[in-house]
Structure formats: C-alpha cells, structure tokens
Amino acid sequence: MGKLLSHRLAVPVVIALLVVALSFAMPSNFYYRVAALVWISALAVIGLNLLMGYAGQVSLGHAGFFGIGAYAVAVLPAQFGLHPLVAALAGAVATAAIAFLVGRPILRLKGHYLAVATLGFGILIAMTISNEAWLTGGPDGMPVERLTLFGWRVRGADTWYWISGGLLVIGAWIACNLVASPTGRALRALHDSEVAARVAGIDVARAKLTVFVISAVYASVAGSTLALVNGFVTPDKANFLHSIELVTMVVLGGMGSILGSLAGAAILVVLPQVLTGFHDYEHMILGLIMMVIMIVLRAGIVPSLAAFFQGRRNK
C-alpha cells in the first residue's frame, strides 16, 4: 500500500478519483461552482508549491501571473478577436516570457529579500491592470467572451467542474513527473544546500529560473480558467492579497506536497462559504481555524497527517 501511494501516478489518480466521486455528491449548481473554484485555486497552488515547497524559493507576486492569464482571455478576444483558447495560450507564453525576464535578476535574492522583490513585481502588474482602463476596464473589470468549442457554447457550473477538474489532474500529473525527474531532484537539492547542489554540477540560477517560469505558467493557466468560468475579470485577482492567499494555501496544505496543495486550496475556498452563517464573526473564525491548523499540524495538513499515520502503522 505504501509502495503504491509513493508511486509517481498515485497523486494524480487520487485527485481524479476525488473529482469523479464528488460529482455524485453535488446537491446543486452552487456546489459545482465552489468545487470548480477549488480545482482552479489548487492548480495555481500546485505551481507555487513547486517553487516554494520543492525549490524553497518564495514568491509573493504570483497573483500577478494569475492576473496576466485572466486578462489575456478577457482582452485578446475583445480587442483582436482571438479565440479564448488561443488567448489563454498567448497568456501562458507571455507569462513565461515575463517570468523569465523578471526571474533572472530577482532570483539571485534570497529569503525575505526575494519575498519583497516578488511582492513589488506583483503590485506592479496589479497597478498596470488597474490603471490601463482603456484596455482592461480599470478597477471595474471587464466581461470575458464565453468559450465556444466547435460550435458548442461551454456553460453551466457542472461543465466547468469537469473542465477545471481535468486541468487539475493534468497539472498534478505534470508536477509529480517533474518532482520525480532529474530536474526535480536538482530543485529539491538546491532547497537543502545550494553549495552542495552547485558542487554536484547543478546550475542553481538556471534551475531556479526554470521552476519560477513553470510555476508562473501554472498561475496563468489557472487565471485564464477562472476568467472563463466567471465570464468576468476584476483586478483583485492580480492583487497582492491574492498572492498572500496562494502562499497561505501552500503552507496550510503542506510545503512540498501536491495533495497538500489541493487541501490548502479546498480549506481557504470552502471555509469562507461554510462560515457565512456566522455573519460578523466569519473572518475571526476563519483566522482562528487557520492558526489552530498551523499549531497542531506544523508541517501543513497533508504532510503532518501522513507522518501521523505512518507513525501509528510503524508502532
């Protein structure tokens, strides 16, 4: 069983089963919609986890990449008549190019300095989106053209549940592949000891840049998907608060855990919905729950629980 769970395909298979199983337990469209939002957030969080949890490099600017993906599917079809899928692809390519250019100078920084530099980058993107109102609709946001595939208008929360769930499974599969590959080993190595990684022949600067670009593309694809689901974009998804939210999801779910990325996203998307019944106390209770999780499950939800059950089995 342990051998089976440690297999490279275990996590994407578990997520796929979860997506299928949950579809039988959806009482209404509202639940489909919330689940789709979980899958989309989890996709961005998996990308950020590759950067933070595996390579040990922080980014407080990933909402910027998320925003580029979201606005690509809003602006490009409206201005140039591009198909939304082509626009999403263009957004991902642009995100990769920007991450490459920005990453080269700032990934030389470490720890808090890297955090502040990425924060600045994220704010820059959010400001640009807010200020260029002629293109982006400014703070009010702009509508997104509905996705049409071969004459079929993609609509309905259940349809988006399956599309975003499928994207999440693919994203998890790619992430697990990367982690188990020579590139993934290089990333995990530089997290623990940069000097030993360099002595082993790893080009540390290049490895960091590679994972930064990959994680940015995850955020961009998630942003494009969310824009298509909502049919509308606003600058707040490019905002630094959303960056913080993504980082919180990574840490809460578990650094260096793909399944943890899903757990972290699920908690921070679902809990606010559950807690709306508490009205004025909603945010207080959410904050308390987050604190308790971090105090009790220090390594994040999935790694802590995994260690707990491992320990019980070995007894």
Added chain:
Amino acid sequence: MSTTTPLLAVDGIGISFGGVRAVDNVGFTARAGEVFSIIGPNGAGKTTLFNLVSGVYTPKAGSVHLAGEPVTALEPNRLAERGLSRTFQNLQVFFRMTARENVMVGRHLREKRGLLAHLFALPSTGRQNRESAAVADALLERVGLSAQADIPAANLSYGALKRLEIARALAAEPKALLLDEPAAGCNAVETEEIEKLIRRIADDGVAVVLVEHDMKLVMRISDRILVLDQGRVLAEGSAAEIRSNPKVIEAYLGTHGTREANLALD
C-alpha cells in the same frame, strides 16, 4: 598507480577576509592515483583553501589548473563539469531526500536534460531515473550504506552522512576529489573503512586531496603531505619527512613540545 601527471595544480593562491590573509600564496600539485593530504592547526586555512580550489570562494591571487586546463575562479558547477568534486567539513547533505536520492543528485552531470521529457514523463526519463538509481545503489554499497538507501538523510548518523557525501561526490565520476575531514566523528572501525575506501578511490586513478585531523590516518594513507600554518605553506613532503620536520612540530605544539608532537604525529 602513481603517475607523474599533475591532475590538479594550484599555484600562489590566496584570499583575505577583512585584512586577514586567510590563505596566502599557497601552491601544490596532486597527481592521478595519489592521496595528497593537507594538515595544519585549527584556523590554518585548510577549508578556505578547499573553498578556493573548488570555486566556492573566488581567489584574489594565484591560479588553479585541472588536467592542464586553467579553471581559476570558475563556478563550482563549471568545475564539476571538468571533473572536480568535493565533500564538506560541515555536512552539506540534502536532508529531505533519501540516501539514494542524495547520490542520484551527484549523477546530475551524467543525466540527460530535456525539460519536456521530464515534465511529461517520457520513457527516456524513466530510463534515466533507473540508470541513476542503479549507479547510486552500487555506490551506496561501496560506502556501506546499502541498508539505508530508502531512509531520509535527516535520519542517518553523522558517520553515515560523511560516507554519503563521498558516495555523492563519486557519482559524478570526478578526476580530482577533495575530501574535507571524511573521518571526523568516526570510530576506529569506521575510520579503517574510510581509509580503505579512500585508498581504492585513489587506486582507480583519482587525485585525492584530503584534509583530516586524524593524524594516524593521514600518516598511513598519504603519498605526500602539505602543512599549512596561518594561511601559509609550512612544509611539504612524505609522511616521514613531515613527522621529523622541526617547523611542523613547533607549529603544532610550540618549541618545548617535541615529545608530545611526536606522539600526535606518529
């Protein structure tokens, strides 16, 4: 196995930290198949010298040649590509990875790149992983860590981690290998194992440069010895020459400590 090829040639190398000459005008050559040791009191500059040679520090003066090519001030990963590897006095282990994965990282330069193949798990990536794992397993056996292959490095003992670093360095198939206190924290039996291991590495044609505090080990294993004191070369020669060198004895224990020095160096 000793040949006359100077595989690693260091000439007049030096660096200062805040006005203190940590290493000053130091030179040596290490040949393929020999064990060349660097000894000296604490703070003599041994580890700093290693950091200069392996590209961790950039020297302010002097040059390093590897297999006849100038490699001065190259990045450690570029030096690794040319065949230089090392271990660390203060352990630099990938603690979150298993022992086998640690050694597999050492194979990095011998592994096929190709990000797309890695992202989409093309068959070539699986083959590469199996190949690297097989090499790692063979090396873990060579350093006596076969049973610990699947254990996270964080759970291994100090002595085991020292050997794990050697296995990782060997995975790159280096021409020259710098070992920084490989026997530190080892008991007598483990030290003997380390000694055999180092001898075998040299016999395979690697130029081994050793920094070690266990004088008995150094005296037994070394073909030649360099003595550093306060960043400068104090003496160089065979174990017998070093043992009877009055300057070395003085550096270790002061003028009146001849008898004690003989005990320490014996």
